Amino acid sequence: MDALLVQIDGIGFWTPGVPDWAAFKRALESGEILAIDATARPSPAALPPAERRRAPESVLIASEAAGQACAMAARDPATLAGIFTSTHGDLSITDAMCATLAADPRELSPTRFHNSVHNAPAGYWTVAAQCHKSATAISAAHGSFAAALIEAAVEVHAEGEPVLLVAYDIAARGPVAEVAPSALSFAVAFVLSLAREASTLLRLSLRSSARAANDDVPSSLARLASNPMAAQAVPLLAAIAARRRTTIELPAGDGTSLDVEVTP
Amino acid sequence: MPTRIAPLAITAFTATSALGQGRAAHADALGSDRGGLVPNDFTGASLPCAIGRVAGLESNVVPPAFAPYDCRNNRLAWTALVADDFLNAARAAIERYGAERVALIVGTSTSSIGATEEGYRTLDGDRLPEHLRRPALHTPHSPGLFLQAVLGTRGPCLTVATACSSSAKIFAKAERMIRVGLVDAAILGGVDTLCDSVLFGFNALELVSPEPCRPFDRARSGISIGEAAGFALVEREGDARAPRLVGYGESSDAHHMSTPHPEGLGARLALADALARAGLEPDDVDYVNLHGTATSKNDEVEAALLADVFPTRTRASGTKGFTGHALGAAGILEAVLTLLAMQEGVVPATLNSREAEPVCAAHLAIEREERAIRVALSNSFGFGGSNCTLAFAAGAAA
Numbered sequence: 001m002d003a004l005l006v007q008i009d010g011i012g013f014w015t016p017g018v019p020d021w022a023a024f025k026r027a028l029e030s031g032e033i034l035a036i037d038a039t040a041r042p043s044p045a046a047l048p049p050a051e052r053r054r055a056p057e058s059v060l061i062a063s064e065a066a067g068q069a070c071a072m073a074a075r076d077p078a079t080l081a082g083i084f085t086s087t088h089g090d091l092s093i094t095d096a097m098c099a100t101l102a103a104d105p106r107e108l109s110p111t112r113f114h115n116s117v118h119n120a121p122a123g124y125w126t127v128a129a130q131c132h133k134s135a136t137a138i139s140a141a142h143g144s145f146a147a148a149l150i151e152a153a154v155e156v157h158a159e160g161e162p163v164l165l166v167a168y169d170i171a172a173r174g175p176v177a178e179v180a181p182s183a184l185s186f187a188v189a190f191v192l193s194l195a196r197e198a199s200t201l202l203r204l205s206l207r208s209s210a211r212a213a214n215d216d217v218p219s220s221l222a223r224l225a226s227n228p229m230a231a232q233a234v235p236l237l238a239a240i241a242a243r244r245r246t247t248i249e250l251p252a253g254d255g256t257s258l259d260v261e262v263t264p
Numbered sequence: 265m266p267t268r269i270a271p272l273a274i275t276a277f278t279a280t281s282a283l284g285q286g287r288a289a290h291a292d293a294l295g296s297d298r299g300g301l302v303p304n305d306f307t308g309a310s311l312p313c314a315i316g317r318v319a320g321l322e323s324n325v326v327p328p329a330f331a332p333y334d335c336r337n338n339r340l341a342w343t344a345l346v347a348d349d350f351l352n353a354a355r356a357a358i359e360r361y362g363a364e365r366v367a368l369i370v371g372t373s374t375s376s377i378g379a380t381e382e383g384y385r386t387l388d389g390d391r392l393p394e395h396l397r398r399p400a401l402h403t404p405h406s407p408g409l410f411l412q413a414v415l416g417t418r419g420p421c422l423t424v425a426t427a428c429s430s431s432a433k434i435f436a437k438a439e440r441m442i443r444v445g446l447v448d449a450a451i452l453g454g455v456d457t458l459c460d461s462v463l464f465g466f467n468a469l470e471l472v473s474p475e476p477c478r479p480f481d482r483a484r485s486g487i488s489i490g491e492a493a494g495f496a497l498v499e500r501e502g503d504a505r506a507p508r509l510v511g512y513g514e515s516s517d518a519h520h521m522s523t524p525h526p527e528g529l530g531a532r533l534a535l536a537d538a539l540a541r542a543g544l545e546p547d548d549v550d551y552v553n554l555h556g557t558a559t560s561k562n563d564e565v566e567a568a569l570l571a572d573v574f575p576t577r578t579r580a581s582g583t584k585g586f587t588g589h590a591l592g593a594a595g596i597l598e599a600v601l602t603l604l605a606m607q608e609g610v611v612p613a614t615l616n617s618r619e620a621e622p623v624c625a626a627h628l629a630i631e632r633e634e635r636a637i638r639v640a641l642s643n644s645f646g647f648g649g650s651n652c653t654l655a656f657a658a659g660a661a662a
Contacts, residue, residue, distance in 0.1 A: 069478025084453035089404050098384035105309045105464040113465030114522040117287045118404050126516035134514035139404035147422040158440035175392050179402045208418045253421045254412045
């Protein structure tokens with residue numbers, strides 16, 4: 001494929017114990033094993049107080065990372081089209097909904113049902129941000145992060161406007177956790193725009209690849225790899241944070257990988 | 265406003281729904297007012313309502329080579345894929361352009377969650393039963409994984425899951441990927457199957473009608489849920505007779521998770537965006553396939569927008585009385601119905617509806633109308649305030 005070049009205007013980051021991008025950079029530099037309180041939840045300023053209390057965890061972590069990225073980019077969230085991606089969607093809702101349906105389907109809560117759609121984080125975000133731009137929720141299993149980078153870069157180039165990318169997975173619960181494992185919650189967000197050289201650049205090239213992509217999560221951050229989205233994203237995030245000029249190979253689905261050339 | 269896009273050729277398309285497998289069954293249904301809704305015989309627990317059910321999925325397993333992906337949703341995807349020789353058309357495109365130059369973009373709402381539901385109904389202790397311990401069945405990208413295994417594409421492959429706009433938005437994704445030069449063609453699929461989540465979920469929201477749905481009827485009482493799958497192959501160039509994707513618009517209501525914006529703001533933005541990309545004025549539009557869920561609120565908002573924007577020479581109808589609301593597959597199913605309406609010169613009836621909402625009565629085809637359709641739109645709106653309008657034009661020699 002032809003390479004797509006974009007720049008990063010803002011980054012948001014959230015995982016229990018590492019509440020923003022600066023904390024992630026500190027954790028990476030320190031080389032110390034991450035301390036993670038798996039019960040922590042963010043309280044995203046982007047959401048109204050009532051939603052901060054009652055919104056599903058996927059909405060909270062996606063909104064937290066998205067809000068941070070927009071603030072760093074100094075972009076009004078209302079002006080940004082969004083690409084939201086998750087490997088598995090909100091596994092907590094999947095677990096609760098399937099358990100209710102198995103026990104007594106007529107007890108299913110209407111709110112839980114409308115929160116179960118894959119685009120719930122995108123929906124809550126656009127309502128809170130009063131954003132009327134396109135928001136798209138996608139998944140590509142363990143190629144979800146690469147797919148979202150491609151899709152966001154395509155929109156940046158096709159529409160000539162910056163795009164918000166939000167990638168997240170929450171911790172899995174219940175019987176579904178065995179087939180969709182995820183041990184903690186993690187979200188990252190980028191504001192991406194057309195490259196102007198003043199910022200970190202990403203050059204994306206998708207290619208056929210016989211072997212699985214093999215960029216590793218740094219050993220001090222190994223615990224993060226128990227989240228499927230972090231396992232996909234952290235090698236690239238570590239390169240960006242360390243301002244390394246390098247090429248990261250991201251898994252992009254069956255027989256393909258995405259080369260991401262990072263120019264700090 | 266966006267700039268005008270170059271039209272894309274739709275060189276192959278097909279659908280499977282309660283109306284049958286393939287284009288001929290759908291064209292026949294539209295041409296004879298034959299609906300596919302039947303009393304609910306799907307759910308284990310009683311739920312009196314009408315459903316659009318695809319016959320034969322219980323026994324129509326996917327080929328043995330793809331057995332790990334076997335589930336109701338992927339069976340429906342397979343059933344639709346092999347109709348109208350679509351699979352061979354897709355394979356020929358992959359051969360022509362190279363696997364790396366073809367995108368595979370799938371739209372779904374519930375994916376194969378029916379398999380997860382089944383696992384929870386039949387737990388082995390606190391684990392899913394052994395035959396359902398297959399990760400590819402319990403993830404939103406399940407249809408994308410299955411279809412990529414079947415087709416072998418090596419371009420971008422993703423599943424769009426924005427509730428009921430999912431498989432409309434995939435057309436927008438494809439156009440952009442082709443325009444920026446990432447790929448030369450895209451295989452687009454939408455698939456959603458009946459499952460307890462949606463039947464009892466919409467029931468919990470008090471949106472399921474006890475009778476077959478009646479879009480835009482003054483006495484409408486909610487949706488009927490259906491299952492469907494559809495496919496389209498889009499390329500830069502194609503036979504002059506092939507219909508064209510000429511525009512699309514996407515927007516967000518920014519209003520509520522499951523209630524449309526009261527003035528239809530997001531729908532209006534998507535419509536304006538689609539017309540601008542197509543270089544069309546409302547007066548150019550011959551037919552609008554409405555989202556028309558038959559809920560009180562959706563149809564009220566969409567009817568007002570229709571009446572406000574279009575002249576009465578623009579005909580409109582809702583086809584969910586034929587198929588039920590196919591949710592994540594509705595976008596591509598109704599795109600296919602719109603293309604068939606253009607091909608056959610038929611404005612489909614708004615089946616089951618008898619007395620139109622007064623505001624749109626002058627536009628709405630309650631009964632089938634025979635007339636040439638050169639330019640048509642299809643609306644899809646979903647939870648989360650996700651809106652998409654598609655614009656199509658008939659092929660030059662059609």
